[in-house]
Amino acid sequence: MNILAIESSCDDTAAAVVKDGRTVLSSCVSSQIEMHTIYGGVVPEIASRKHIEAVYGLADQALADAGLGREDLDAIAVTYAPGLIGAVLVGVNFAKGAAMSLGLPLIPVHHVRGHIAANYITHPDLEPPVVCLCISGGTTAIVDVKSYTDMEIMGGTRDDAAGECFDKVARVLGIGYPGGAPMDKLAQGGGDSRYELPVAHVAGAELDMSFSGLKTASLNLIHNAQQKGEELDLPDFAASFGKAVSDSLVPRAMAALKARGYGKLAVAGGVAANSRIRSDLQRACAKTGDKLYLPELRYCGDNAAMIGCQGYYEWKAGHLAGLDLNAYATRDISLG
Ligand code: KG4
Numbered sequence: 001m002n003i004l005a006i007e008s009s010c011d012d013t014a015a016a017v018v019k020d021g022r023t024v025l026s027s028c029v030s031s032q033i034e035m036h037t038i039y040g041g042v043v044p045e046i047a048s049r050k051h052i053e054a055v056y057g058l059a060d061q062a063l064a065d066a067g068l069g070r071e072d073l074d075a076i077a078v079t080y081a082p083g084l085i086g087a088v089l090v091g092v093n094f095a096k097g098a099a100m101s102l103g104l105p106l107i108p109v110h111h112v113r114g115h116i117a118a119n120y121i122t123h124p125d126l127e128p129p130v131v132c133l134c135i136s137g138g139t140t141a142i143v144d145v146k147s148y149t150d151m152e153i154m155g156g157t158r159d160d161a162a163g164e165c166f167d168k169v170a171r172v173l174g175i176g177y178p179g180g181a182p183m184d185k186l187a188q189g190g191g192d193s194r195y196e197l198p199v200a201h202v203a204g205a206e207l208d209m210s211f212s213g214l215k216t217a218s219l220n221l222i223h224n225a226q227q228k229g230e231e232l233d234l235p236d237f238a239a240s241f242g243k244a245v246s247d248s249l250v251p252r253a254m255a256a257l258k259a260r261g262y263g264k265l266a267v268a269g270g271v272a273a274n275s276r277i278r279s280d281l282q283r284a285c286a287k288t289g290d291k292l293y294l295p296e297l298r299y300c301g302d303n304a305a306m307i308g309c310q311g312y313y314e315w316k317a318g319h320l321a322g323l324d325l326n327a328y329a330t331r332d333i334s335l336g
Contacts, residue, residue, distance in 0.1 A: 005308030008091030009083025011042045013054040017066035018308025026065035027305040030054045048086035055094045077107040077311025081328035088327035107311040108321040115268035117310035118299035133253040136269030137163035142256045148313035154256045155207025163271045165211040169218045190235030192243040199247045242276040250280045266293040273300040
């Protein structure tokens, strides 16, 4: 079963060919970061236009890299939600055209389900049920993955996503966009106890999180230091910030894991590349004896291989779309 998968939900255009769900025959990603860096964030209109320019050639490239022709394909999978609506629409329309012209089934894939599936690529032994901590630029949620296609949100952010918080703070520090990776790098040389930053608790919802207070406290700290002419110790600040984010995520992920008793925790999304969060989770799981699954770094950020992988399981469950498939900016993961 060869699936051509397309991903265009934010600022990466991606195409991949995945065989039988778990074997990645090719994975091509065309990043727009350079273009959006000028503006310090993703400009939706530019993102849509760049996806249009890239998607056709990238799909051909994915086929060529896989050593296959169009006649070797069995289905087309595409991210149809959530994301920047204009950007998602480009992928959806391309996928519809490809499915129609090649006479192939069209498989709609939820972007965050795709991020979770990145773990199946890295870990051939991993099968649901598993609890997954999904942390990206747009999502922060703890998901009970009951089966490949039956999922329930156990908790999540009430406001900003963890990645968004990294990006906004890094932008004010002027250390680059997107800000997660440079903050992570800076933090390696710093101590995490110099700056005290808040870790929010949501009363009555123990698995929920909030990052807006951390963002505001960080921005206030940076601005106050600037106004007083004081120099912020950047590595110490980045390490303190990374600790605050990790202290929000890790105990809740562990509590969710304990509540379900699966003994398996997976992590997904761009922020899953963060070294502090990875090592804190490793330590926590070593303590409880639970098994931790981390995706390879190249499959943490947006890519189409993860969409092809999840697409296979959606196809197996009979989740197909017609040519009236729409794109959605937001959509509950439990709805598929
Ligand atoms: O999964 P992704 O590529 O896109 C979405 O689906 O949102 O995630 C992008 C996010 C950005 O916010 C970026 O700053 C963050 O992942 N990120 C990181 C790291 N690498 C990427 N955050 C923290 N530490 C990192 N090493």
